[in-house]
Amino acid sequence: MLKKIGLISAIVAGTLLGISVANSAPIVSVSPAGPTPGQVWSFSTPFGIIYGTIPREVVDYPTSHVPGTIVISTSQRRLYFVLGNGKALRYGIAVGIEGAAWTGTNTITNKREWPDWTPTPAERVKFPSLPAHMAGGPDNPLGARALYLGDTLYRIHGTNEPWKLGGGVSSGCIRMSNDDVVDLYNRAKVGATVIVQR
Numbered sequence: 001m002l003k004k005i006g007l008i009s010a011i012v013a014g015t016l017l018g019i020s021v022a023n024s025a026p027i028v029s030v031s032p033a034g035p036t037p038g039q040v041w042s043f044s045t046p047f048g049i050i051y052g053t054i055p056r057e058v059v060d061y062p063t064s065h066v067p068g069t070i071v072i073s074t075s076q077r078r079l080y081f082v083l084g085n086g087k088a089l090r091y092g093i094a095v096g097i098e099g100a101a102w103t104g105t106n107t108i109t110n111k112r113e114w115p116d117w118t119p120t121p122a123e124r125v126k127f128p129s130l131p132a133h134m135a136g137g138p139d140n141p142l143g144a145r146a147l148y149l150g151d152t153l154y155r156i157h158g159t160n161e162p163w164k165l166g167g168g169v170s171s172g173c174i175r176m177s178n179d180d181v182v183d184l185y186n187r188a189k190v191g192a193t194v195i196v197q198r
């Protein structure tokens with residue numbers, strides 16, 4: 001019993017101090033910069049959900065892509081913003097659920113702060129409780145920023161459920177923490193190439 005209390009106290013203290021704790025789930029895959037963990041840990045409390053984070057970090061990333069290119073690895077659950085000189089900024093992400101994940105190359109065609117959200121008809125059939133439209137704001141599932149990909153319905157966007165990062169949870173969009181998507185939004189340019197790969 002004392003061990004359980006001690007472990008919970010350590011997790012809570014670590015979370016409050018902003019220390020990232022890796023999930024105990026198996027490693028999803030290994031990137032050029034080393035292993036990457038799966039979905040962040042989380043648990044509910046009477047005060048809300050306590051969860052781990054995936055740190056944003058500069059990593060070695062040898063590539064021929066020009067600086068400003070975004071490369072998304074759905075198997076690693078990571079997004080790489082190419083910095084050049086063999087480096088990239090790596091972010092934790094959530095990807096599409098089984099059957100909704102996709103691959104391909106596109107460009108950023110638009111960027112919006114606190115975007116509105118209009119669920120597609122297919123999403124509303126699947127989840128009848130969804131609203132027809134939701135104004136942007138902290139409760140909006142698109143989060144603080146959105147980067148729109150070509151003329152598709154896909155976006156790189158924030159989330160109001162950061163405890164789901166590292167998982168396959170969306171209808172195909174790429175989700176990031178609000179802090180990370182603001183950082184990416186400020187770096188990425190309209191017209192930049194986005195490559196989504198397994």
